[in-house]
Amino acid sequence: MPLVPITDAMYLWGESGTGPSHVVALQIFQTPDDAEPALLDELYDRMTDVTQLKPAFRRRPHRSVWTAGQFEWAQDDHVDLTLHVRRRGLPRPGRIRELLEYVSDFHQTPLPRDRPLWEARLVEGLDDGRFALLTKMHHSLFDGVNMGRHLLGGLSADPSARACTAPWITTDAETPRPTRRSIGPTQLITDTISAAGRITRSAPALASAGADMFGPARETPAPFSAPPSMFNVRVSAARRFAGDAWSKQRLRDVAERTGTTSNDVAVAMCSGALRTYLVEQQALPDRSLVAMVPIAFDPYSRSAGEGNAWAAVLCDLATDEPDPGARLDRIHASTSRSKTMMSRLDQVSATAVSALAMGGAILNVLPGVPDPVRPPFNLIISSVPAVPERLYLDGCELTDNYPVSVVVDGQALNITMVSYAAEIAFGISGCRRSVPHLQRLLVHLDDALSALESVPA
């Protein structure tokens, strides 16, 4: 059995009871008007057809005296798919609120270590007739790029396509499925696989890039330093998740008028929302919050390949600045400086470094990272590769697509942005105890965008 590489194993070692190192993908689908009543039953049957299970979803960590305590990957030949993939209902009235409460609970629960490190839930009972697919994947098993590949690779941009697949199901020629038409991989998958391949090849460059990324905040004088904040505390096991989406055109309009980028506007929305929230909580630090944020983030490109590569660097959020326009300017200046710093990294390496940072658990295990009360940054505002076009699962439109990200000691809040078709979605994951009323950030995000729209040119 192969040993688990240290870059993956750190997510196993670093995991604590209150900070499991997994990500949950929340995907909501709209059934078409002419859907058969048994549609979900049929989808579930195919989701639990173990003969079509991808090999990556059969791996489980194994450790014994024979491996000298190191983790190795064991291939599980008896995966019980009806155990990994379960159906769930929602309590009445079946609003998004009830769904998100369930998402929070599912996010909180660690993956059992005695079987492959992923699980999924097919959730019905939303009052508008939609259903949700929640997929929980451990960070030791998949990096962000691979997660995206699995999560979207089985869907189709064609509403009339059938035999679409769940993230863990393959239609590869090696495991043929003669009774159903096999669809080819989309351009999206091909591009992502190619990017993933190049990451492997650029490993040495990555190592030094990683040192540069984390270096400034630790060893050399940083251009700014993060204040202690209510988000940088020891977390409880409980989670809360909230999410909403806005039209990308609105962000683009603000960016064009102010001479900034859509990404700057998205970060400024977060900054404004965080400032309002912290004022409400009477917990606004005198100095500005520092975020690890995405740059070189171009969600509006129609190309699904490298154009969507993204990177994350430290960014001054300007939360000490009351004026929305001045905040946006400072954020723009900060990300511009960071872009210069990142320019010597090729895009793929930058993506990989950022994916590493996005894992969050790295904070638990990286030597030399200061105590939570003196954080290297206050929160991660991350991003996942953009999805340019509407996708469908056997004719069911993917209406919402959120990653629910890792929350760990010292990082009680995480905001992840996803660009999907004409919208940009913000998913907010947090510790339920440390970040009370987390869902209010959604209202504050909306207010922040309105305020930015009122900023003069």
Added chain:
Amino acid sequence: MPLVPITDAMYLWGESGTGPSHVVALQIFQTPDDAEPALLDELYDRMTDVTQLKPAFRRRPHRSVWTAGQFEWAQDDHVDLTLHVRRRGLPRPGRIRELLEYVSDFHQTPLPRDRPLWEARLVEGLDDGRFALLTKMHHSLFDGVNMGRHLLGGLSADPSARACTAPWITTDAETPRPTRRSIGPTQLITDTISAAGRITRSAPALASAGADMFGPARETPAPFSAPPSMFNVRVSAARRFAGDAWSKQRLRDVAERTGTTSNDVAVAMCSGALRTYLVEQQALPDRSLVAMVPIAFDPYSRSAGEGNAWAAVLCDLATDEPDPGARLDRIHASTSRSKTMMSRLDQVSATAVSALAMGGAILNVLPGVPDPVRPPFNLIISSVPAVPERLYLDGCELTDNYPVSVVVDGQALNITMVSYAAEIAFGISGCRRSVPHLQRLLVHLDDALSALESVPA
């Protein structure tokens, strides 16, 4: 903060990822025909009123260098009841099967250690309009007697009584609730509390009784010894639960005709079902299975006090005997011998010893217990105190009442019998991987009872 006594702390130390030391109580309620649509909302609101939370449900384990690594109980003054008690729906078609699948998943998930060690789920969506309350309680926090006290103490035998309470809610005078009528404790609670008090006082007798209980299988020649079996293996994290109930009158009739006891008949049902199951699995050992079973079990007494005390001892299940009548005879002989052995224990001590054994986790931590392949017994067939009369939660009849018991390494199957009103219910908990098609045992139990009814006098 008080240190956790070793008898409770062993459930914390002994707990492994695949064998959490908690019990789940499954209670199903029938709403009355004239129930308000908002009944569940109202019940849930009262279930999450933190001002009425019992102190025992505020305790969480705490361990640090300051306690020299020992567990102590910390009182949690900020219990988030809407986190501990969650609402759930069931997927269609909402049969008992969907409920039991959810119960299995809930049973599998360990309790987070950073808050009080209990959780509950109010589950709706059963196709017959009933709802379920699942209460998960850690064995370090409550022994079997106390669990029963909490689980049933808030219900009423009077269908017209209102302001009934969930297991964790108190209506004590110390925490008055002026807006609602407070009901007094039932006779059941009073009796159980008194029994619990006497357990504490008889602690020294208990210690030696415990040594006697576990002694014979370990150190001295036993009258019979347990063969290796498919139930005595390392377990996975996944669980399955199945349950059904039979009329007590049917068991009583068999007992009267054969000169045995109703308890012997119940154990013989288990024995017959296990034999059929093991034959199906081509895994029937040549020698008979040995169970730890309840004796002095008189579920048909109308007295709710000591008459319901029960005890468990090793019992020859006679699974090597093909004839149902001969099996019943051997079981009767075995339990009669055991009764003699137990007679020098007073009832309360015997109950406590059995409650300890029922925890199951003790097998993980007791020094000198042999390796799972050479088990001291093959399974625990346990029992909880009988409930003689129908109980109601604000007019909603408790129709089903099952404990879902502990499954640990070496003990992959557990059968728990509950006498409630005119029926005796069998709850079967097992490791999903080691005990495939566990639910078939229900059919085999039914067949076994029919076979016993055909045994000549």
